[in-house]
Amino acid sequence: MIKGSTRLVAIIGSPVVQVKSPENFNNAFAQAGSDVAMIAMDIPSDGIDAFLSLARTWQNLDGFVVTIPHKQAIASGIDSVTQRAALLGAVNVVRRGADGQLIGDMVDGLGFVRAAESHGFTPNGREALVIGCGGAGSAIAHALCEAGVSVLAICDPDAQRVGRLASALAAEFPQISIATEIGDHSRYDLVANATPLGMQAGDPLPLSAPAIALLKPTAHVADVVTSPEVTPFLAAARARGLSIQTGPEMARAQLGLLGAFMGVLSPGD
Amino acid sequence: MIKGSTRLVAIIGSPVVQVKSPENFNNAFAQAGSDVAMIAMDIPSDGIDAFLSLARTWQNLDGFVVTIPHKQAIASGIDSVTQRAALLGAVNVVRRGADGQLIGDMVDGLGFVRAAESHGFTPNGREALVIGCGGAGSAIAHALCEAGVSVLAICDPDAQRVGRLASALAAEFPQISIATEIGDHSRYDLVANATPLGMQAGDPLPLSAPAIALLKPTAHVADVVTSPEVTPFLAAARARGLSIQTGPEMARAQLGLLGAFMGVLSPGD
Numbered sequence: 115m116i117k118g119s120t121r122l123v124a125i126i127g128s129p130v131v132q133v134k135s136p137e138n139f140n141n142a143f144a145q146a147g148s149d150v151a152m153i154a155m156d157i158p159s160d161g162i163d164a165f166l167s168l169a170r171t172w173q174n175l176d177g178f179v180v181t182i183p184h185k186q187a188i189a190s191g192i193d194s195v196t197q198r199a200a201l202l203g204a205v206n207v208v209r210r211g212a213d214g215q216l217i218g219d220m221v222d223g224l225g226f227v228r229a230a231e232s233h234g235f236t237p238n239g240r241e242a243l244v245i246g247c248g249g250a251g252s253a254i255a256h257a258l259c260e261a262g263v264s265v266l267a268i269c270d271p272d273a274q275r276v277g278r279l280a281s282a283l284a285a286e287f288p289q290i291s292i293a294t295e296i297g298d299h300s301r302y303d304l305v306a307n308a309t310p311l312g313m314q315a316g317d318p319l320p321l322s323a324p325a326i327a328l329l330k331p332t333a334h335v336a337d338v339v340t341s342p343e344v345t346p347f348l349a350a351a352r353a354r355g356l357s358i359q360t361g362p363e364m365a366r367a368q369l370g371l372l373g374a375f376m377g378v379l380s381p382g383d
Numbered sequence: 384m385i386k387g388s389t390r391l392v393a394i395i396g397s398p399v400v401q402v403k404s405p406e407n408f409n410n411a412f413a414q415a416g417s418d419v420a421m422i423a424m425d426i427p428s429d430g431i432d433a434f435l436s437l438a439r440t441w442q443n444l445d446g447f448v449v450t451i452p453h454k455q456a457i458a459s460g461i462d463s464v465t466q467r468a469a470l471l472g473a474v475n476v477v478r479r480g481a482d483g484q485l486i487g488d489m490v491d492g493l494g495f496v497r498a499a500e501s502h503g504f505t506p507n508g509r510e511a512l513v514i515g516c517g518g519a520g521s522a523i524a525h526a527l528c529e530a531g532v533s534v535l536a537i538c539d540p541d542a543q544r545v546g547r548l549a550s551a552l553a554a555e556f557p558q559i560s561i562a563t564e565i566g567d568h569s570r571y572d573l574v575a576n577a578t579p580l581g582m583q584a585g586d587p588l589p590l591s592a593p594a595i596a597l598l599k600p601t602a603h604v605a606d607v608v609t610s611p612e613v614t615p616f617l618a619a620a621r622a623r624g625l626s627i628q629t630g631p632e633m634a635r636a637q638l639g640l641l642g643a644f645m646g647v648l649s650p651g652d
């Protein structure tokens with residue numbers, strides 16, 4: 115029950131009816147007995163400037179989670195960002211300092227890595243393939259580098275996008291072999307789909323069926339698509355007996371990271 | 384439990400930790416089974432412009448209640464106001480139209496009249512005295528005129544404020560006798576304190592003890608002060624056996640009016 119004393123966090127996007135963060139956060143706040151609530155705010159792009167101005171003076175707002183389509187616009191409108199958010203040009207969480215300063219981070223990729231770790235997959239020293247170099251793919255690629263993969267292959271239909279991300283990662287992680295060609299499918303310990311393929315019935319698979327057949331039996335296969343929970347890509351991997359990780363797992367694994375960044379949950383939540 | 388689909392209303396003020404509206408509204412929404420929630424937003428004066436800009440584009444915000452110190456600033460910053468809000472130069476509730484237009488009203492005075500009616504006091508044809516011509520006093524005076532009092536006396540240490548309100552009321556309600564002197568205390572059917580006197584221990588009474596002794600035995604005596612609930616003024620009236628009405632009653636009586644204006648409750652709630 116929200117009261118006058120209740121501190122607030124928000125999730126900002128448009129639309130927001132489908133977002134699950136309010137239920138996940140509000141359950142966690144209730145369990146912790148915290149007088150904090152998360153609201154979902156449906157703000158179109160032309161409202162972001164006003165939102166950021168307001169957020170700087172909104173005394174009982176502790177921070178906000180950022181979702182589609184505002185991750186880039188908010189990254190460029192706030193007062194400071196972490197190194198990884200700067201490299202990625204995107205934020206998915208912002209903390210409001212006591213002085214009203216807005217500080218952003220991008221923990222989509224960390225959520226992915228956490229979810230993988232909960233399956234017993236340790237990225238350090240392993241070879242990974244990330245399909246798709248948009249916001250989610252870039253964040254996952256960066257987090258896998260932070261987690262110490264030895265080889266990272268990235269691919270995307272947009273060659274410029276691939277080139278930019280590869281250069282940025284190579285500059286920050288010179289010890290990691292960054293590839294922009296998939297090459298031998300059987301070398302990868304981790305394969306992640308970070309494209310929207312699989313959301314719509316009839317979408318092509320992000321990797322062809324013959325390519326899926328080549329994956330090594332110990333490969334961990336992940337998807338960022340949240341609906342359906344098990345995409346055709348994951349179903350194909352599961353049919354081969356491979357370990358799979360769903361989009362909702364990645365979202366749930368971020369709860370503590372997002373909440374800790376805003377100062378309203380502990381990282382373990 | 385707030386979800387992505389939850390529609391929002393807010394109460395805007397600074398500070399807000401003490402406001403009771405979120406609990407009152409959220410209880411009413413829960414009883415009605417509505418997927419609507421009220422949040423309290425602590426926004427200082429320098430955030431009001433940004434708040435109003437944001438409110439126009441905030442798709443899942445249906446409206447907001449306005450409290451101290453923003454009733455005047457928001458009245459002048461929104462797109463349209465009711466006649467009474469224009470006359471009073473203040474709003475305490477704003478509705479967000481589907482086109483993002485912000486429309487304001489001032490129902491503090493109606494809440495007062497509703498609370499009086501719940502005590503069996505009918506203003507029509509009666510003689511009323513309102514002590515204090517600030518925001519609350521002006522709203523109450525106006526609502527008593529709308530409710531058809533035959534005589535309205537108003538007083539305030541600020542003679543200019545009294546004069547302005549008396550002129551405005553006389554212009555809108557030419558059939559009502561508007562007095563700016565108290566005169567004979569025994570004539571009033573209703574006496575309302577709309578000053579802050581009674582909030583602090585040691586405050587003088589808004590009417591002197593000899594004046595209270597002169598009130599007619601059937602007089603209804605009201606106060607806008609919410610804490611303490613029974614002020615020394617009300618205690619003195621009660622000691623004389625007079626009917627009394629507290630500040631919290633006035634606040635509670637507004638719930639349905641505010642909610643109906645924002646389209647989230649029915650007037651009877």
